[in-house]
Amino acid sequence: MIDLHCHVLPDIDDGPTDIEASLQMVQAALDDGIHTIVATPHVNHRYGSEPEAIGTRVEELRAALARDRLPISLLAGAEIALSRLPGLDDEEIRMLCLGDSSCALVESPYTAVGSLMEESLFDLKVRGFRPLLAHPERCPEFQRDVPRLERLVDGGAVCSISAGSIAGQFGETVRRFAMRLLERELVHNVSSDAHDPVRRAPRLRASLSDPKSLPGNAGLQLWMTSTVPVAILADEPLPPRPPIQTSSRWRRLTARG
Numbered sequence: 001m002i003d004l005h006c007h008v009l010p011d012i013d014d015g016p017t018d019i020e021a022s023l024q025m026v027q028a029a030l031d032d033g034i035h036t037i038v039a040t041p042h043v044n045h046r047y048g049s050e051p052e053a054i055g056t057r058v059e060e061l062r063a064a065l066a067r068d069r070l071p072i073s074l075l076a077g078a079e080i081a082l083s084r085l086p087g088l089d090d091e092e093i094r095m096l097c098l099g100d101s102s103c104a105l106v107e108s109p110y111t112a113v114g115s116l117m118e119e120s121l122f123d124l125k126v127r128g129f130r131p132l133l134a135h136p137e138r139c140p141e142f143q144r145d146v147p148r149l150e151r152l153v154d155g156g157a158v159c160s161i162s163a164g165s166i167a168g169q170f171g172e173t174v175r176r177f178a179m180r181l182l183e184r185e186l187v188h189n190v191s192s193d194a195h196d197p198v199r200r201a202p203r204l205r206a207s208l209s210d211p212k213s214l215p216g217n218a219g220l221q222l223w224m225t226s227t228v229p230v231a232i233l234a235d236e237p238l239p240p241r242p243p244i245q246t247s248s249r250w251r252r253l254t255a256r257g
């Protein structure tokens with residue numbers, strides 16, 4: 001599996017504070033069956049991670065991985081706040097994209113942002129980038145207005161939900177909304193959005209195998225955690241989505257509480 005969203009770099013944002021904690025996160029990822037991690041530190045007004053600083057931290061962590069013989073592929077990326085996008089030129093965005101792709105991971109806002117969302121994502125597309133929305137299931141604006149997210153996806157945005165969301169880590173409202181987005185085929189990827197080795201660890205398989213998660217959908221899980229990430233990192237079109245298998249149990253899991 002490939003984890004496209006992971007705060008694994010040390011001492012750069014609200015992720016691990018030192019390289020030992022980063023290494024513990026990588027070990028947890030390996031134990032979970034993840035072979036590639038894209039390091040995605042916050043680029044927002046609180047953590048102004050510059051592309052050069054991200055590159056330096058990636059090199060430091062790669063050296064530590066080689067020293068400890070941890071067989072994982074580490075790529076550079078970022079999680080860009082909507083409010084930072086207007087101030088970034090094409091070259092800066094290119095440096096913040098996931099790996100060598102033109103895919104920019106954009107954080108779904110937690111507060112009302114008006115038309116900035118549509119304008120920013122449209123602008124990214126026009127400039128040749130593929131927007132990947134991070135955790136739309138935790139965005140109050142989408143929770144209130146699913147068609148708004150549908151229009152963004154129709155316009156070319158790709159959605160990545162957090163594994164912890166479907167395992168209930170962010171509460172029942174978020175979990176049920178994540179399941180609804182899955183059912184409406186608005187989810188393309190599941191990533192960890194991990195921040196530490198224990199509480200918010202890089203675990204995809206562990207969350208997807210949770211009984212409250214995605215029962216009977218092994219094909220869809222593989223598509224979201226491997227097939228889609230491969231296509232995103234290669235700037236390829238997304239392969240066809242396996243149909244979701246719903247059941248009476250699924251309907252109980254998605255019913256509004």
Ligand SMILES: [Fe+2]
Nearest residue numbers: 005079134193
């Ligand atoms: Fe994140």
